[in-house]
Amino acid sequence: MTMDGRVVVVAGGAGTVGSGIVHAFLQAGATVVVPSRDPARIDALRSSLDARDRVVGIEADIGTPEGAARVRATLERDHGDRIDHVVGSLGGAWQGKSVRELDLDGFRAALHEYCGSHFVAMRALLPLIEDRAGASYTIISGVAGEQLFDLAWGPVSVGAAGLFGLSMVTRAEYAEKAVRVNELRVGMRVLRKYPVQGSPYEVSHRDIGKLVVGMAQGRVRGEVIRVGDQTELRAAFGRFGVL
DSSP states (O other): OOOTTOEEEEETTTSHHHHHHHHHHHHTTOEEEEEESOHHHHHHHHHTOTTGGGEEEEESOTTSHHHHHHHHHHHHHHHTTOEEEEEEOOOOOOOSOOGGGOOHHHHHHHHIIIIIHHHHHHHHHHHHHTTOTTOEEEEEEESTTTSOSOGGGHHHHHHHHHHHHHHHHHHHHTTTSSSEEEEEEEOSEEESSSSOOSOTTEEEHHHHHHHHHHHHHSOOOSOEEEEOSHHHHHHHHHHTTOO
């Protein structure tokens, strides 16, 4: 099944995971809209892709209410009711303090980076596709909310656990809507190269992208799809017909 003529929004599409998702949707034939607060990152993304003419950049921080409103207005103006799929791949590498070293403002900043940004993006974008038959919204998460890898990354675990809750509630709230809301929880180290060989716990960003496209093309609804190693990745590929 191709996605020729479809419009897909990938929030966080200039990041490592997001760039693989953009590549996979382009390979399927879609036009991909990528919001970013840094236009240089959109330019760098385009330069790494073959079908760069189908990458549409929007200069805006979709994790803020003002930026999300700008993205939504641009989508409504330029694409109307032609948006088919949205992917939220938000949250960067933590560069701050441990939880016990944070003040309240720092704690709020961590929650926003790994959970609040998704909330803001969902509020702006889900209403655009909630009644569109065949539409999907895929939340990309990690496993830091399930296990603490390092005390210095404690704020990531707090925010990631919040995202799990947000995903659970959002999937329930939209269960009766046309849009299919799902979460892809990645417990592997995602690398910006293809292919990735060797470690069973490492994966190419392009393989994650292929799986997201498979989920968008399928009928899965209200689920959390987990990939923690190559065995689980291959099983997910089989379920969604990924070649």
